Amino acid sequence: MKTIVVTGGTSGIGQALAHTHLGRGDQVVVLGPDPLKGKKFLDTAQSAGAADRAFFIEADLSLVSENRRVIEEIKDRFATVDVLVLCARYFRSHRMVTSEGIEHNFALYYLSRYLLGYGLADLMNRAEKPVVMNIAGPGVGAPGVQWNDLGFERDYDGWSAMFQGGRLNDLLGVSFAEGGGARRARYVLLFPGGTRTGFAGEFDAATAAHIDQMKRAAQPVEYTVPPILEIIDAPPQEPLSAFVEGAPLSLVGPAFDEGAAARLDRITQELLRDKVSAS
Template structure:
């Protein structure tokens, strides 16, 4: 029985992935901040006779301290992790800061992924065929990154923020696989296509109208999950791979520049150290 950990696992694609892997007989840990949605996911699992194989960990992953707490919990309860799905995201039409002082999307969409991938590396390495699956990207070219204002303090554009977070996640994958060159963890960047998923967020009226249209046009969640699982089941994928739906993305292109990945990793460590949050 494998152990599957899913951030953003209480809604949309994340929840559907959780139920899919439960049906395969795996153990699933879902992480999210909405307790009502988390309990609903537990009830859905119970109706499928899988109540003993699912756990809900409530957490606000936009907070570094919460990521640390979750890492401590998973280290104790899940010494071996087979699959780590990174699906947490939250759209904000207006800029907001966490109580730790980070821009909220940057903290949830990027810092959390950084902390969890590096923090759970040893747990993943103990598995027979481990994989990290980031559902945020691949996120386009490096021009999406505002190196001089990564947290959009000067000019906030919610769409630009989300596009940049996708690109930062790509560079995280590059840095991680280079920092673990002799290990067998597969890192898959996956955009399953426009999907009628949760689209959680705080939207302006204009943005809410756009999201409603996206939800109408999106493919069913089950179709997205089938595509994701199909890529994961293909053990031929390299240590780092990227897909837009079923089309492979060239990870040797300039968009995945190792120097940019190292620049971001160094900046992240400095940022966390400066806030007294790195250890």
Template sequence: MKTVVISGGTSGIGEALAYTYLKRGDNVVVIGPSPDKGEKFLTRADGLGAGPRSFFIRADLSLVAENEQVVAEIREKFPVVDALVLCARFFRSYRRVTDEGFEHNFALYYLSRFLLGYGLADLLEKAPRPVIMNVAGPGIEAGRIHWDDLGLERGYDGWDAMFQGGKLNDLLGVSFAAGHRGYRTRYVLDFPGGTATGFAGEFDPATAAHIRAMLRSAKPVEAGIAPIVAAIDSPPAEPLSAFFEGRRLDLRRHRSFDEADAARLDAVTRKLLAR
């Protein structure tokens, strides 16, 4: 029996993965901000006969303090984590700053994944075949990292914020793998492609129309999660790997996985969090 922790596990791809592993007989911990969705998850899990193996942690993962509380709760309840699946993301057409002073997309899409991965690293290492599955957008050419304005105070755009978040997660994977050489934990970045699970966010009219068009041609969620499940069940041999719609990326060919940039981002992140 595995213990699988899923951020963003009450909707979309995260929810589909949660039920997949519950049906297999594993422990599943889902993290999300909505008590109603959490109760719905627990009720459905109970109906599947998986009540004792289902767990919901309510948390706003855009807040550093609540990520730290989540890590503490998981550490208290579980001696081992086999898989950490990072799915939480929320598109915003309009810039929002959290109560802690971070731009929301940066906080939820990047900082949360940094905090959960590093915070649970030792519990993962106790598992036979541990894996961190970061469901992001590896290797995407669009967008860039605004090194002098990570919070996008100057000229915010929702797509720009999302693309920057994907690139930050690419570098997070690089720095995590570099800092855990010799460890068993494998870090996997995966973009399954558009899936018909919705697209969580707050949209301006033009973006909302674009999202509706995207969803009309999206693949069923079962097809979208298949390669994710395969990588969790049989993690790649390399410390870091990345997949885009089922195609494995050559990390050496992509600027997105630059080791110097990864070290730079890691240092900036730790300085921000120390404040």
């Protein structure tokens, strides 16, 4: 029996993966901010006879403090983590700053994935074939990182913030994979293609219309999940790999630049040290 941790596991792709793994006999830990959705996940698991293998941890993963609490709770309750699935994302047409002073998209889409991946690395080291499955829009082809304004304090645009999130996650994968053997988990960056999911967010009228159009053209989640499961079941040998709609993606190019990855890692560590000092 594997232990699967899923962010964004109460809707869309994350939800489908969570229930699929429960059906396989695994124990599944879903992280999310909505207790009603969490209860629905647990009730569905109970109806399927899997109540003893289903867990919900309520948390606002846009907050550094909440990620740290969740990491400690998982460490206290579970001996290993076999798979960490990172799906949580929330689109915002209008800029929002968390109570900790961090732009929301950067905090949830990037910083939470950074914290959970590194924070659970020791538990994943105990697993037979550990995998971090980072489901994100790839940064390849997106505009460059706004190094001097990562939080989009000037000229915020929801799509730009989301695309930059993809770039940041690509660089996160590079840094994580360069652990010198300290981290056994295979890091997989994956863009599954347009999927007819909830696409959680706060949208202005023009964006809402565009999202509706995207959903109509997208594939159902039932088509998206099997290729993801194939990678989880037989992870690549390489420390880092990337896939776009099932096709392997070359890791050569600016999206996976080691220097940029190291720069982002330094910025992130400094930010997190400041949050520790402020707490």
